[in-house]
Amino acid sequence: MHEMTTLYEKIGGAEKVRQLVEAFYPKVQAHPLLKPLFPEQIRPVMEKQYMFLTQFLGGPPLYTEKYGHPMLRARHLPFPITPSRANAWLECMDQAMDEAGITGQEREEFFSRLVIAAHHMINQPEPASE
């Protein structure tokens, strides 16, 4: 029989997604370009991201079951997302993947999908430097 293994299973399932989210948000909260966009009470955001990434990787559709269609670009419109902020987000994610021990081909695949998603979220040009 032809075997289908999701990226979710390949990276290590719920435990790995949890580790990744736990590693990611402290970096976001410490980043000068990202920090001002996020609430101090970060737990609810972490929980949503855990649910979203689970389904993004082909795991159970936790986010959609609770919140409906993700419409992520629309949900990000209230926040000024510039190219630099998208890059900052991706840098934090890259470091979080190191910390969570996500490696190999599955990391490459996962990360390249996040690059596309992050670029899709850009909704503001870079501010002119003074």
Ligand code: HEM
């Ligand atoms: C490109 C840079 C990005 C920035 C600056 C950014 C920033 C934010 C901010 C400020 C929030 C709202 C936090 C709050 O609830 O107050 C948010 C929510 C969220 N972000 Fe991002 N984000 C980015 C990219 C992404 C990407 C690439 C993904 C997914 C692959 C993602 C997934 C989510 C999810 C699932 C939520 C929760 C949405 C909800 O309210 O239900 N974000 N993000």
